[in-house]
Structure formats: C-alpha cells, structure tokens
Amino acid sequence: MxxxxxxxxxxxxxxxxxxxxxxxxxxxxxxxxxxxxxxxxxxxxxxxxxxxxxxxxxxxxxxxxxxxxxxxxxxxxxxxxxxxxxxxxxxxxxxxxxxxxxxxxxxxxxxxxxxxxxxxxxxxxxxxxxxxxxxxxxxxxxxxxxxxxxxxxxxxxxxxxxxxxxxxxxxxxxxxxxxxxxxxxxxxxxxxxxxxxxxxxxxxxRCFQIAVDPTGHAVAPELLVSDALHVMAYPFAPVVRAHRLLGIVRAHTLVHADAGATVASFVEPVDALERCEAIDGISTVRERLGDGPIPIIDDRGNLTGVILD
Structure with missing residues (x-):
C-alpha cells in the first residue's frame, strides 16, 4: 500500500x-x-x-x-x-x-x-x-x-x-x-x-574555491621594511620568494624595526592551509593569525592564493 x-x-x-x-x-x-x-x-x-x-x-x-x-x-x-x-x-x-x-x-x-x-x-x-x-x-x-x-x-x-x-x-x-x-x-x-x-x-x-589571487597581498623577503609597511594593507602579509611561501611578517613588528632592514629578518613561520582543505579549518587559523590574508599553498609549498574573509 x-x-x-x-x-x-x-x-x-x-x-x-x-x-x-x-x-x-x-x-x-x-x-x-x-x-x-x-x-x-x-x-x-x-x-x-x-x-x-x-x-x-x-x-x-x-x-x-x-x-x-x-x-x-x-x-x-x-x-x-x-x-x-x-x-x-x-x-x-x-x-x-x-x-x-x-x-x-x-x-x-x-x-x-x-x-x-x-x-x-x-x-x-x-x-x-x-x-x-x-x-x-x-x-x-x-x-x-x-x-x-x-x-x-x-x-x-x-x-x-x-x-x-x-x-x-x-x-x-x-x-x-x-x-x-x-x-x-x-x-x-x-x-x-x-x-x-x-x-x-x-x-x-574547499579553500581553493574562495581564495583570491595573492598578487598585492604578499611581500618579498628582500623588500625594505619601509617599503613593506607602505604596501601592506593588513596587519600581516605572506612572505614569498619565487612563489614559495616562507612565512608571514607582521606590521607591528616592522613598525619598530630599522627602516633600512629587510623583511627577511622578521619572517615568522606559519601553518598555511592547503588549497584542497575544507574551509572548516579557516576559523582556527584566523584566530591564530588575526585579520589579514591567510596563505593558501599547493602540495609543493607554493603560495596559490589568500583568503581575506
């Protein structure tokens, strides 16, 4: 029936x-x-x-x-x-x-x-x-x-x-x-x-679906502190050499540094998210890093994008 x-x-x-x-x-x-x-x-x-x-x-x-x-x-x-x-x-x-x-x-x-x-x-x-x-x-x-x-x-x-x-x-x-x-x-x-x-x-x-182009959000380790502070739009920025993510640098650290020094001296290690990870992990990383471009990497450690929200 x-x-x-x-x-x-x-x-x-x-x-x-x-x-x-x-x-x-x-x-x-x-x-x-x-x-x-x-x-x-x-x-x-x-x-x-x-x-x-x-x-x-x-x-x-x-x-x-x-x-x-x-x-x-x-x-x-x-x-x-x-x-x-x-x-x-x-x-x-x-x-x-x-x-x-x-x-x-x-x-x-x-x-x-x-x-x-x-x-x-x-x-x-x-x-x-x-x-x-x-x-x-x-x-x-x-x-x-x-x-x-x-x-x-x-x-x-x-x-x-x-x-x-x-x-x-x-x-x-x-x-x-x-x-x-x-x-x-x-x-x-x-x-x-x-x-x-x-x-x-x-x-x-997944992270790759909401990530944006990292261009303009990352800095090079050779960049002068004064120049880095000028281009950074957030409290921290990913540091990248030849596409490879080295870590992050924080603006509050650079403010107190010698303007003629380079970013390389102030890089902090960071646990980036891989691009195929589910977005569930974003909140944990956001709590640890604060406001700024969360780095997204591929399986070779290259920066492929950032998450801003």
Whole structure:
C-alpha cells in the first residue's frame, strides 16, 4: 500500500538567484546543456579532472560519471532534455547529498520556469512527523518548491508517481533508508525513472574555491621594511620568494624595526592551509593569525592564493 501526504507552500516572489560562477563540464551526453543552465560561461575541462577543477577554482562539475575523489560537487545527467521537462521532482532522504539535490533541483526548475516538488518517503505512520520535518528542513532556504511525503516500504515506488516529462533529481549513494533503496546495487532509482534524471554528489567547500589571487597581498623577503609597511594593507602579509611561501611578517613588528632592514629578518613561520582543505579549518587559523590574508599553498609549498574573509 502506498499513501501520500501533501504539504504545499505557496511560492514567494524573490530576486532571481545568480548561477554558479565557476561551472565545468566534461564531454558527453547533455553535460554542456546542464552546465549552461546551472552556470555562467561554463568551462570545458579534460585530462586530470581534480587538477583542472582546482586550478580553475571550479564550484560545480557536470560530468558523465562521478570522479573517484570528491574535490568539488558533481552532477551526472542521464537522458537530460530541457525541452521535454515540464516539472522537476527532487527525491530526498537523510543522506549527505539531499541538500544539494534540493538546491540543484530548484535551480533547474527556476531556470526552466517549471514547478518543482521535493519528495521523501517514510516507512511507517509513526515516521510521518520525521518525514515532514525533513522536508521543512531541506526546503527552508528555498522559495518556490512544494513538498510531498509518501508512505511506502519501498521508496523506489516514488517513480510511479512521476510522468516521463518530469525531471528527477536525487543524491548519490548515502546511508539513509531512502538512499539505500534509491542507490543500492540493482535497485537504482535512476533505472526506474520514466524521464530524465540528474544525480548529484556534494563535497565540502574547499579553500581553493574562495581564495583570491595573492598578487598585492604578499611581500618579498628582500623588500625594505619601509617599503613593506607602505604596501601592506593588513596587519600581516605572506612572505614569498619565487612563489614559495616562507612565512608571514607582521606590521607591528616592522613598525619598530630599522627602516633600512629587510623583511627577511622578521619572517615568522606559519601553518598555511592547503588549497584542497575544507574551509572548516579557516576559523582556527584566523584566530591564530588575526585579520589579514591567510596563505593558501599547493602540495609543493607554493603560495596559490589568500583568503581575506
């Protein structure tokens, strides 16, 4: 038996949110079409995807299969055809990729100007309140999505409620009740969908995605103290020789130094963040360093960017 509970929120008017600034796509299928919907001037990448994504500070990758690594969030289209889509259904559970599924699904619905619905499943009547809370939590940042909770022992039956002109968006393999049924071996939700599908896989936001060009924020060790104080816009600055990070220098130290001395005499060691680290570590470094350009390095110790906020 399958029963359905409907909860509907009226769409509220809001300014159109911007597309992702840095979207990349790989050759294959409808990847470019999806990338153009989700991004501004999407970039075609080839070769080592991780390196290309990091070097180009990519925020979202549209590709024909998920990379083994999780450097950036990724979207895999299956049979995508924008002209054939009249609605978007977003299947969610408690897995880690459901928030991204909602975000991507809403973006597609908004770009194509079609209705969108977030759908979840629950096994027993006692689980309905949890399902409703899940929908409220996941759709809180959105403005135009309706929600539906379906009672069923097999979440794959969600596809029975969808027409062939409905785009289905769901997360990659996770660990929740709904995700196990959607993505377990031989039981993939994608294979049961009547229409086109987008499968999404989230990843932590990483330092390279928010870092800015270090030009103008770093100083050379040979620079005179007086010149360094003139160019430093923050209480400290990274010290770099031939791209390699040597440490930092603090303005309050230079103020009391001989103006004719060089920065090299006042360099402090610093634990920089690597560019593929998650941004969770920024707050700890900020507490230690204070206000200023936090240095971001590659695996060779070269300064590749700084984080200002």
């Amino acid at each position: 399958v029963s359905t509970h409907e909860t509907s929120d009226s769409p509220r008017s809001h300014p159109d949110e911007g597309r992702h600034e840095r979207v990349a796509w790989t050759k294959g299928g409808s990847n470019l079409e999806v990338a153009e919907i989700l991004g501004t001037a999407p970039l075609r990448i080839t070769g080592d995807l991780d390196t290309a994504c990091v070097d180009n500070r990519i925020e979202l990758l549209v590709t024909k299969r998920f990379p083994r690594s999780e450097v950036v969030p990724a979207v895999v289209p299956v049979g995508f055809d924008a002209d054939a889509i009249v609605s978007v259904a977003i299947a969610v559970g408690d897995g880690p990729h459901s928030p991204m599924a909602v975000s991507i699904g809403e973006a597609i619905a908004r770009r194509l100007d079609v209705p969108g619905t977030v759908i979840t499943a629950y096994a027993a009547s006692d689980d309905y309140e949890d399902a409703r809370y899940r929908l409220q939590r996941l759709t809180a940042p959105t403005t135009r999505l309706e929600t539906t909770a379906i009672q069923t022992p097999d979440p794959r039956t969600i596809t029975e409620h969808l027409s062939k002109d409905t785009l289905l968006v769901h997360g990659a393999a996770g660990g929740s009740f709904i995700d196990r049924h959607f993505t377990g071996t031989g039981n993939r939700l994608t294979s049961r969908a009547r229409g086109c599908v987008l499968v999404v896989k989230d990843a932590p936001r």
